[in-house]
Amino acid sequence: MAAAIALTQDPPISISTKFLRLLPGIALLFAIGFAGKLLEKNINAYAKGHHWAFPNIEYVLWAILIGLVISNVFGLAEIFKPGVATYEFWLKAGIVLLGSRFLLGDVWKLGGVSLLLVVIEITGSLAFMTFLGRAFGLRPKLTTLLAVGSAVCGVSAIIATKGAIDADEEDSSFAIAAILALGAIALFTFPLIGHALHLSDHAYGIWSGLAVDNTAEAAAAGALYSDAAAKLAILTKTTRNALIGFVVLGYAIHWARKGQAHAVGNKATFLWQKFPKFVLGFLLISLLATVGFFTKDQNTALANLSRWAFLLTFAGVGLRTNVREMRKQGLRPFVVGFIGEIAIALFTLVLVIVTGHFYGF
Amino acid sequence: MSERPQAEAKPDPRLSLDTWAVLVALFATALIRLGIISRVPW
Numbered sequence: 548m549a550a551a552i553a554l555t556q557d558p559p560i561s562i563s564t565k566f567l568r569l570l571p572g573i574a575l576l577f578a579i580g581f582a583g584k585l586l587e588k589n590i591n592a593y594a595k596g597h598h599w600a601f602p603n604i605e606y607v608l609w610a611i612l613i614g615l616v617i618s619n620v621f622g623l624a625e626i627f628k629p630g631v632a633t634y635e636f637w638l639k640a641g642i643v644l645l646g647s648r649f650l651l652g653d654v655w656k657l658g659g660v661s662l663l664l665v666v667i668e669i670t671g672s673l674a675f676m677t678f679l680g681r682a683f684g685l686r687p688k689l690t691t692l693l694a695v696g697s698a699v700c701g702v703s704a705i706i707a708t709k710g711a712i713d714a715d716e717e718d719s720s721f722a723i724a725a726i727l728a729l730g731a732i733a734l735f736t737f738p739l740i741g742h743a744l745h746l747s748d749h750a751y752g753i754w755s756g757l758a759v760d761n762t763a764e765a766a767a768a769g770a771l772y773s774d775a776a777a778k779l780a781i782l783t784k785t786t787r788n789a790l791i792g793f794v795v796l797g798y799a800i801h802w803a804r805k806g807q808a809h810a811v812g813n814k815a816t817f818l819w820q821k822f823p824k825f826v827l828g829f830l831l832i833s834l835l836a837t838v839g840f841f842t843k844d845q846n847t848a849l850a851n852l853s854r855w856a857f858l859l860t861f862a863g864v865g866l867r868t869n870v871r872e873m874r875k876q877g878l879r880p881f882v883v884g885f886i887g888e889i890a891i892a893l894f895t896l897v898l899v900i901v902t903g904h905f906y907g908f
Numbered sequence: 909m910s911e912r913p914q915a916e917a918k919p920d921p922r923l924s925l926d927t928w929a930v931l932v933a934l935f936a937t938a939l940i941r942l943g944i945i946s947r948v949p950w
Contacts, residue, residue, distance in 0.1 A: 639929035644937070828930035832937060841941060848940045851948040 565629075572630015573859070576637070579617070579866070580858035583610030607770045607861050611734065614865020623866060634863020635703075638763050639825040641856030642781060646832030647841060647849035654782065654833050660906060661753060661783040668757045668895055669790060672698035675894075676887045683883050688714040688807075691798055692722035693880060697887050700788045701726050701761035707791060707821050711799035713808040721877065725884035728873045730764035733888070734864070738771040740896075748772065749908035750899050752779025757895040758888075762788060763864050766857060777857075785826055792821035 583606035590604065617623065623631065649657075673694050680690025692714055696705045702723050709719040737759065741751040751772050759765040762784050769780025796817055802808035811817050836846060873881075923931070939945045 636925055636929050636932075639926055640933040640936075643930055643933035647937075824924065824926040824930050825933075828933055832933070835937075844947070845940050848945065848948040849937060851950040852936055852940070854950055855948070 569630040572627040575627050576859040576862040579613045579862035580610050582613055607767055610861040611865040614862050615868055618866045618869050631863055631866050634860050637856040637859040641853045642825050643828035643832055644849050644853035646829040647836045647846050649833045651833050651837040657782055658786055661786040664757055664898055665787045669698045671894055672891050675890055679883050679887050689718040689721055692718055693884055695794055696722050696726040697760055699791050699794050704791050707795050708798055711795050712802040721880040724873045725880045726760050729884050729888045730761045731868050733759045734764050734768050737768045741772055747908055748775035749779055750903045752776035753783050754896055754899045755780040756783025758892045763860050767861050767864055788823045789826045792818040795821050
């Protein structure tokens with residue numbers, strides 16, 4: 548029997564083969580991102596040269612749109628899939644490098660305000676999504692996954708919670724599809740709403756970081772508004788990510804008490820396992836920048852490297868958004884997510900505007 | 909429903925994506941700090 552199982556298993560793959568398999572997809576991410584940059588530069592120059600009133604479309608939007616077209620019109624060939632899946636790696640590396648653009652004092656000051664807003668957002672979102680899930684008769688664990696996905700940090704939170712509460716594959720697929728679809732919608736609607744309400748870069752950045760679920764989409768929604776908004780969106784979203792362990796731990800204990808998940812052993816180990824390590828990397832680089840460890844040119848080089856990492860991320864956001872795959876997952880989780888997300892977006896918008904009056908942003 | 913056994917999953921000895929991202933970013937930072945990469949165009 549063991550021999551039969553061994554025969555059906557795939558042979559082990561060497562590290563070099565795994566690395567080589569990533570290259571086509573990474574090259575595609577780079578090509579799309581670079582094409583986005585070229586389109587922004589050339590179309591703007593052409594429009595200016597011909598005195599056209601053409602809106603300035605940033606490379607972020609071009610990269611996402613090209614990715615969306617490839618994924619949804621042509622389909623993504625198998626050879627590219629492993630490399631495209633690295634977009635989250637580039638996002639996290641980009642956030643670490645972005646630390647060079649924040650002095651620790653700013654992180655402390657902005658992070659303190661963000662932390663307060665994040666705690667209010669997470670509490671309100673978890674309560675409202677749980678209520679909605681019950682009202683629509685969703686399965687309890689699917690409701691938990693949707694609540695965590697929309698309150699904390701999208702897909703990563705859903706995956707972390709799935710393992711902790713022993714949710715099944717179907718529930719997590721439903722929740723991930725709903726959160727991804729809603730993230731794609733937020734990406735295009737948030738900048739429009741921000742401009743319509745004349746939100747400052749600061750207020751818009753915090754709002755995006757609070758209300759957009761996935762870190763990649765939050766960064767992209769911020770970058771579509773302005774560079775300053777992107778910085779604030781990423782800082783706020785990173786604060787949200789840092790709290791993932793506490794929320795997942797709470798749900799793990801809740802489901803274990805009901806006897807429907809394995810019990811949690813050492814809580815400190817659990818929290819460390821779930822804690823996003825890139826937050827520590829971000830703080831370390833920020834600390835080094837604060838104590839003057841880098842020259843001005845080195846700071847610029849680090850900031851540019853961070854931009855390149857985000858460029859690959861934005862290309863990946865478009866490529867992994869497949870409308871047909873999302874439609875297969877059914878309507879009800881999407882409707883619950885949609886209503887919840889609108890409520891969270893409105894709630895956090897009011898929260899940011901009110902806080903902005905007190906803090907002057 | 910009966911209480912499930914306390915079967916904490918064994919931690920994966922491989923480095924997580926997060927940790928790899930931090931290590932690669934720190935390596936790139938070191939290259940820039942040491943002057944091996946002097947300029948990153950944008």
